[in-house]
Amino acid sequence: MHILLVGNPNVGKSALFSRLTGTHIITSNYPGTTVGFTKGDLQLGQEQAEVIDVPGSYTLEPSSKAEEVAVEMLKEGDVVVNVVDATNLERNLNLTLQLLERRTPIIVALNLWDDTRHRGISIDVAKLEELLGVPVVPTAGITGQGINELVRRLPEAKVPKNARTYSSSDERWLKVGEIVSQVQSLSHRHHTWYERLEDASSHPVGGVVIALLVLFATFWFVRFLGEGIINYVAQPLFEWLWTPLLMKLSLALGGGGFLHNVLIGQLVGGGIDYSQSFGLLSTGLYIPLAAVLPYIIAFYLVLGILEDVGYLPRLAVLMDTIMHRLGLHGYAIIPTILGFGCNVPGIMATRILESRKQRFIAATLISIGVPCAALQAMIIGVVGEQGVGYVAMVYGSLFISWVIIGLILNRSIKGFNPELLVEIPPYRLPPWRVIGEKLWLRVSGFVKEALPIILGTVLVVNILYTLGVFHAIADIAAPVVTGLWGLPKETVAALVVGFLRKDAAMGMLASLALPAKQLVISSTVLAMFFPCVATFVILARELGVRDLFKAIGVMLVAVLIMGSLQNLIL
Amino acid sequence: MTMYQNERLTLADMRTGQTGTVVEILGGHGLIRRLDALGIRPGKKVTKVSSVLFHGPVTVRANSTQVAVGFGMAKKIIVELDKYLPRAS
Numbered sequence: 001m002h003i004l005l006v007g008n009p010n011v012g013k014s015a016l017f018s019r020l021t022g023t024h025i026i027t028s029n030y031p032g033t034t035v036g037f038t039k040g041d042l043q044l045g046q047e048q049a050e051v052i053d054v055p056g057s058y059t060l061e062p063s064s065k066a067e068e069v070a071v072e073m074l075k076e077g078d079v080v081v082n083v084v085d086a087t088n089l090e091r092n093l094n095l096t097l098q099l100l101e102r103r104t105p106i107i108v109a110l111n112l113w114d115d116t117r118h119r120g121i122s123i124d125v126a127k128l129e130e131l132l133g134v135p136v137v138p139t140a141g142i143t144g145q146g147i148n149e150l151v152r153r154l155p156e157a158k159v160p161k162n163a164r165t166y167s168s169s170d171e172r173w174l175k176v177g178e179i180v181s182q183v184q185s186l187s188h189r190h191h192t193w194y195e196r197l198e199d200a201s202s203h204p205v206g207g208v209v210i211a212l213l214v215l216f217a218t219f220w221f222v223r224f225l226g227e228g229i230i231n232y233v234a235q236p237l238f239e240w241l242w243t244p245l246l247m248k249l250s251l252a253l254g255g256g257g258f259l260h261n262v263l264i265g266q267l268v269g270g271g272i273d274y275s276q277s278f279g280l281l282s283t284g285l286y287i288p289l290a291a292v293l294p295y296i297i298a299f300y301l302v303l304g305i306l307e308d309v310g311y312l313p314r315l316a317v318l319m320d321t322i323m324h325r326l327g328l329h330g331y332a333i334i335p336t337i338l339g340f341g342c343n344v345p346g347i348m349a350t351r352i353l354e355s356r357k358q359r360f361i362a363a364t365l366i367s368i369g370v371p372c373a374a375l376q377a378m379i380i381g382v383v384g385e386q387g388v389g390y391v392a393m394v395y396g397s398l399f400i401s402w403v404i405i406g407l408i409l410n411r412s413i414k415g416f417n418p419e420l421l422v423e424i425p426p427y428r429l430p431p432w433r434v435i436g437e438k439l440w441l442r443v444s445g446f447v448k449e450a451l452p453i454i455l456g457t458v459l460v461v462n463i464l465y466t467l468g469v470f471h472a473i474a475d476i477a478a479p480v481v482t483g484l485w486g487l488p489k490e491t492v493a494a495l496v497v498g499f500l501r502k503d504a505a506m507g508m509l510a511s512l513a514l515p516a517k518q519l520v521i522s523s524t525v526l527a528m529f530f531p532c533v534a535t536f537v538i539l540a541r542e543l544g545v546r547d548l549f550k551a552i553g554v555m556l557v558a559v560l561i562m563g564s565l566q567n568l569i570l
Numbered sequence: 571m572t573m574y575q576n577e578r579l580t581l582a583d584m585r586t587g588q589t590g591t592v593v594e595i596l597g598g599h600g601l602i603r604r605l606d607a608l609g610i611r612p613g614k615k616v617t618k619v620s621s622v623l624f625h626g627p628v629t630v631r632a633n634s635t636q637v638a639v640g641f642g643m644a645k646k647i648i649v650e651l652d653k654y655l656p657r658a659s
Contacts, residue, residue, distance in 0.1 A: 058607035063600075088635050091609040119634065169606055198636075202620040202629055317638045321626045329640065330627065419640025420627050421604055426636075 001049040002076055003042065003154070006099060007083035008092050009056030010425050012111045014038075015141030015434075016083055017053040020151065024441050027434070028307035029425050030334065031056060032352035035066045037073060044154060052077070058091070060098045065351040065359070079105050079157045081150070086110045086138065087119050087426075089184055093176045096132065101165050106134045107157035109150055113138040115428075120187040128183040133160025142434060194427040201314050202424070211318050214311065222298040226377065229294035238274065238290050246272055246281060262462045275382075276511045284458035287378070287507045288451050293443070295377035299341055300442045301435070308430035308438075312337065313422055320420045326406025327361045327413065328353070329420040339366040341373050341442070343535040347542055357415025361406060363543055364551040367531045368558055369402030371502075374450065378506035379523050386516040393570070397524045401562050405554060449534075450501070457504040461497055470496070485563040488512070491522050498526050500533055521566045528559045577651045581618065581628055582644040589617040590649035597646045605647070608637050616649065 005013045005020075009031030018024050021040025027033060038053045057070040074080070082099055084092040099106055108128075116123065129136040135156045139146035166172040201210045246264055253260040255267065264272065265279025274286035306312055312334050320330030332353060339346025343366055350362040371379065383390050410417070464470055470493040474481075477492045490512050498505035509522050530552070531539060540548045584590065592614045595602050605611065609632050619629040619636055628644040629636055639647070 059603075061603060061607075063604050063607075088633060090633050091635065094607075094609075121634075169603075169611075173606075173611065199619070202636075204621060204623050204626075207620070207622070313638070317627045317629060318622060320638075320640065321622065321624045330638075419643050420638055421608065421640060421643060422638050423608060424629060424636040424638050 001044070001047060001078045003049050003051045003079045003081060004054050004073065004077035005051065005081050005083055006054050006070070006074065006077075006095075007056060007111075008058055008085060008088075008095055010423065011056065011083050011085040011088075011092065012141040013056060013083045014053055016081075016109060016111060016139065016147070017051060019141055019144055019147045021051050024437055025053065026438060026441060028304075028312075029310035029428050029430070030307065030313045031423050031425070032066060032331075032334070032349070033307075035069070035348055035351040037069065042151070044151070057095070059095060060102075064354045069351075074102065074104070077104055079107070079154065081109055081154075081157075082106055083109045083111050086113050086116050086123060087121055089121075089123065090176055090180050093179060094172060097166065097172050097175060100132070100134070100160060100163055103159050103163060105157040105159055107150070107154060108132065108134060108136040109146075110136055110138045111141055114140040114143060114145065122185050122187070124183045128179070131179050131182065133162050134158060142431060194429070198427050201311070202317065207314065207318050211315055214306070214315075218302050218306070222295065222302055223380070225298035225301070226295035226380075229297065230290060230381075234290035234294055238286060242285075243272055249281070258466070261466070262459065265462075275507065278458065278462070278508070278511055280455055280458050280462070283507055283511075284455045287503055288374075288447070288454045291381050291507075292374045292377045292450070292503050293447070295380070296341075296373050296446050297439070297443055299373045299376075300439050303337070303341060304435050304438045304442075305430070306337075308428065308435060310425040310427045313424050316420070316422065317424070324417065325410065326365070326403065327410030327417050328358055328406070329417065331420055331422055332358065332362045335362055336366060336370060339370040339372070340376070342446075343367055343370065343372050343531060344538045346370065347535065347538050350542065354418045355415055357413050358417060360413065360543060360547055360551070361409045363539060364409065364554055365402055365406055367535055367539060367551065368405060368528050368555050369398050371398060371527045374446075374501075374503040375506060375527060378503045378510070379527070382506055382510040383516075383519050383523055386519060390516050390520050393520045393566075394523050394527070397520075397562055397566060398527055401528060401558055405558055409554070450503075453534075454501050454504050457497060457500040460500070461493070461504070461508065465493075480560070484560065484567065485521050485525060486567040487518055487522055487525075488514070491518075494522065495526060495529060498532065499530050499536075502526060502532050517570045520570060521563055524566060525559055525563045528555065528562060530555065578648055579651070580645045581616070581630065581639065581647040581649055582621075582641055584618045584628075584649060584651075586618050586620055588651060589615060590651040591615050592647060593650045594648040595646060596648065597643070601643060601646065605639075605643070609633055609635065610637060610639070610647070615652075 005017055007013050014025050014027040014034055020042050023040035025038050034055045040051050042049045042051050054073050055066040055070045057067040060071055062068040062071050082096050125136050135153045137146055137150045200206045250264050263279050263281050265277030265282050268276045272282050277283055316330035316333045319333045323330050323332055335346045335349035338349050346366045347363045350359045353359050474489040474492040481487050481492050494505045494508035592612050616630040616632045619631050621628050625641040627638040627640050629638045
């Protein structure tokens with residue numbers, strides 16, 4: 001049996017899904033968190049049912065790719081759990097009536113039930129059930145309230161006896177109004193403090209001030225926490241616990257030879273230098289666990305809070321005018337911000353944009369101008385040693401490329417750029433448990449996916465070095481790398497490795513001990529150049545092969561120009 | 571004689587804090603449909619919550635939700651203000 005969770009965007013479908021199936025997935029407080037679909041299992045008595053979390057949709061007439069996915073999936077559902085935002089009954093019931101017209105058995109989950117009281121909303125559930133002709137269960141996905149009841153009554157899901165088809169949208173709204181007036185009563189209440197904050201953050205001037213504060217606080221906190229974990233946890237652990245073990249192993253392996261080189265790498269001054277040795281067990285473990293992981297934790301903690309509080313859509317509104325110049329609209333800021341964590345979910349999230357042109361521009365800009373958290377951690381670590389100014393040069397160059405490429409693509413690509421039209425969710429104070437679960441999901445995802453690839457990359461690099469392959473490639477690429485960018489031939493190997501993992505590639509650059517200028521150029525080129533293999537695959541899937549080649553063309557031209565300019569100017 | 575008529579203007583021209591009723595949407599089918607899905611349709615009461623400088627989006631409250639509408643769209647949404655304004659005939 002297939003059970004579909006269907007509802008408007010941002011009504012808590014994903015939280016409910018996690019509760020029903022025990023499968024944890026990312027939830028946030030903005031419309032469009034779920035753009036693909038997630039499946040999970042639910043034991044229903046003797047039967048094993050498959051629960052599918054469908055992307056949110058306001059209507060069954062789709063206007064974005066995420067909504068298309070939703071409508072497409074409806075066809076294969078046996079039972080629909082219509083998740084309704086109890087604090088916004090009118091608009092949500094419009095979709096409910098559309099769903100009822102389709103004659104699939106339905107049960108309604110009246111979600112966010114815990115929010116109704118402080119909003120002064122009371123709903124007569126029994127009456128609503130009677131009017132709709134299907135079971136209605138109040139739920140709260142975040143706390144788990146009502147979930148057992150929902151599962152218990154799942155078999156009661158049905159096609160209502162009074163099912164009918166509406167000839168027009170107006171007629172349907174009329175019916176919605178009729179239902180709402182019979183089941184819902186509102187009482188006066190005072191403004192809460194975060195409603196005042198809502199007003200402040202959408203004020204024309206106050207909003208900009210708050211946005212700048214948020215941005216500054218984010219950078220400061222991520223750096224503070226990331227560096228703190230590195231200095232006080234990760235590095236001491238490696239030095240006190242891991243180094244002695246590796247030294248014993250090094251001794252046992254005779255201090256040299258092929259196996260020693262692969263596992264431990266080169267000894268520097270008779271000891272292990274985690275940024276230079278480049279063995280599987282030394283640098284291969286140090287990069288993901290000690291250099292990158294702390295920043296991943298810090299970044300996703302802040303991102304999770306911003307997402308769940310509901311700030312991002314407000315930022316989208318503020319950025320709208322600027323983003324229009326780049327052929328996008330304000331909501332494209334959300335995929336972009338996700339891209340700063342990892343380009344893969346960032347590019348996936350471009351599905352919330354309406355037109356093909358927007359999706360192409362947004363995805364291309366992310367893959368060129370938005371460095372992922374792993375790469376950023378390494379840039380801050382490696383380039384930062386030369387001075388904060390150099391880090392700023394890398395970020396500045398990326399930002400300038402992002403803007404200029406956007407301006408050019410906006411003019412040169414056919415297609416239209418629809419205007420922003422988006423629901424602004426209320427601010428919510430997310431429970432720490434929810435923030436923690438999401439952080440755990442993302443961090444463990446990083447460890448599971450990135451760690452093997454980084455180790456594999458280090459292994460491949462060692463083998464290719466031994467075979468002398470890099471020398472051959474370096475000779476071919478020399479005219480560009482040395483001639484245009486002014487970089488030594490050795491950097492070619494790192495740039496090639498960037499295709500596998502950019503953080504590992506940055507680790508190779510670190511081991512070259514380049515002067516500051518060359519470090520800035522090579523980091524910028526590495527960030528803009530060919531996306532890592534994971535991003536490459538997702539670009540191909542989201543854009544199609546033709547547009548993928550277009551994006552890569554843009555990328556190559558941009559990186560050639562930017563690297564050369566840096567070489568001339570710096 | 572003084573006639574009292576409700577002032578009509580676009581959502582873009584409304585001032586922050588003003589409330590009115592949507593009377594017409596001067597757009598194609600696609601725009602009407604997208605706005606309709608978000609609960610903005612003729613007959614609906616809306617309150618302008620905020621606007622952004624340099625012709626940025628207009629945020630309105632309709633029912634209990636806030637919706638941000640691009641400036642160009644906001645210019646196509648005609649609203650009749652709640653307040654009665656005296657007008658010379």
